Amino acid sequence: MLSILLVRFSSIGDVVLTTPLVRALRRRHPEAELTFVTKRALVPLVSDNPHLTRVVALEPDEPVRALARRLEALAPTHGLDLHGSLRSRALRFLLPGQWSGYRKRKLARGWLISTKLDWYGSHVPVPERYFEAARHLDVHPDGAAPEFAIGPQARTRVDEWIRTEGLHRGAVAALAPGAAHATNRWPAAHWAALVGRLTARGVTPVIVGGAADRGLAAQIGGVRSVAGTFSLQETGALLARARVVVSGDTGVMHMATGVGAPVIALFGPTVRQFGFLPYGGRATVLERSLDCRPCSAMGSKRCPMGHHRCLDDIAPAEVDAAAQQLAG
DSSP: OOEEEEEOOOOHHHHHTTHHHHHHHHHHOTTOEEEEEEEGGGGGGTTTOTTOSEEEEEOTTOOHHHHHHHHHTTOOSEEEESSOSHHHHHHHHHSOSEEEOOOOOHHHHHHHHHHOOOOOOSOOOHHHHGGGGGTTTTOOOOOOOOOOOOOHHHHHHHHHHHHHTTOOGGGEEEEEOOOSSGGGSOOHHHHHHHHHHHHHTTOEEEEOOOGGGHHHHHHHOSSEEOTTTSOHHHHHHHHHHOSEEEEESSHHHHHHHHTTOOEEEEOSSSOGGGSOSOOSSSEEEEOOOOTTOOOOSSOOSSOTTSSOHHHHTSOHHHHHHHHHHHHO
């Protein structure tokens, strides 16, 4: 019997984007045992995925050797390295078997950043690049969106919160202003202006994100925030209830597509060639064609050009208009 390990330790968006491959494996090999391996903190992203047999957590500070010993008991026949990190390579060494990975296309990415010349050739989204790791297992992308399955407890908690706040489920806009890197963040003043526009139309904006985003929520002001309050699953449940989700190039964007929410994605220093645009589902990408894009692979602390026009030039009125068109 096939026993397949899928290894992706981090981060939020990357884990969610593996789920089209998970779905394809289950459809092609319904009898197979599919084990997903990720960090403990990210287990909720796949814990309720109906296509997986089990999820194994890499515990905080756990040595890779200890993880390998635990996985060895599952007698895997195939290992799919969907991370390509030092830790995942170490796991491949410590857990011998039929392993395969995928190409990250780092050379093409670096060349595009440094010279602005596109050597990618065909622009393959990251969820489809992951299929390279399963090239011996006869699976193919179906083009459908990722899946972020939400458990009943998280759905109930969010429904109760919506009722307690006196909100209408069809009139919530989820806003994700945070990002790990400063240049991926739309200006706080723009978010504040968007909040005003949404509120004037009878839509209730709610800020989502982690604890690190609480300061941004306070800076924007005049808006409800569940940043750092809701768990990953609860955030997903709220996204599923949202009329529209507005996000930068972050994990929340992929969580939103994973629950079927309409997404307005704001792209600045990163570009579509990198493969991380919203995959499948209803999404509108807003970006500016500038000679300085892309300037980094994942964003940076400050704009190298000193103007941050890639995101500053995307006006709140444009985002609001796109949200109205997408959400209907």
